[in-house]
Amino acid sequence: MSEQKFDPANMPILEVDLSKTTPYEASRFLDSPETISAYLAETLKAQDPQLLMKALAEVAKAKGVNNVAQAAGVNRESLYKSLKGGEKTRFVTVKKLMNALGVELTVQPISASAARET
Numbered sequence: 001m002s003e004q005k006f007d008p009a010n011m012p013i014l015e016v017d018l019s020k021t022t023p024y025e026a027s028r029f030l031d032s033p034e035t036i037s038a039y040l041a042e043t044l045k046a047q048d049p050q051l052l053m054k055a056l057a058e059v060a061k062a063k064g065v066n067n068v069a070q071a072a073g074v075n076r077e078s079l080y081k082s083l084k085g086g087e088k089t090r091f092v093t094v095k096k097l098m099n100a101l102g103v104e105l106t107v108q109p110i111s112a113s114a115a116r117e118t
């Protein structure tokens with residue numbers, strides 16, 4: 001019995017009608033402190049600062065950008081600029097933003113297997 005090799009060229013092309021779809025917005029589902037903290041915790045696992053800033057932007061959108069800006073002690077424009085991220089985003093800014101969102105960073109030991117992966 002011979003094994004057949006997988007050949008992507010032999011895959012059928014699916015025609016999908018996307019006309020009635022909308023872009024995914026995480027902010028629609030971030031409706032509790034537990035959901036928000038789980039979402040941010042999963043984002044942090046990626047170890048990508050830009051991804052974290054995008055996730056914080058989604059949470060800010062869910063909570064209301066004006067409310068978050070006021071709680072963080074910044075104006076709306078400054079908040080948007082901070083949420084763009086980039087290498088110059090300061091930790092103190094992220095900390096203020098997270099406090100305004102009602103979440104905090106915590107530290108815990110990582111397992112030996114996870115430490116080897118990084």
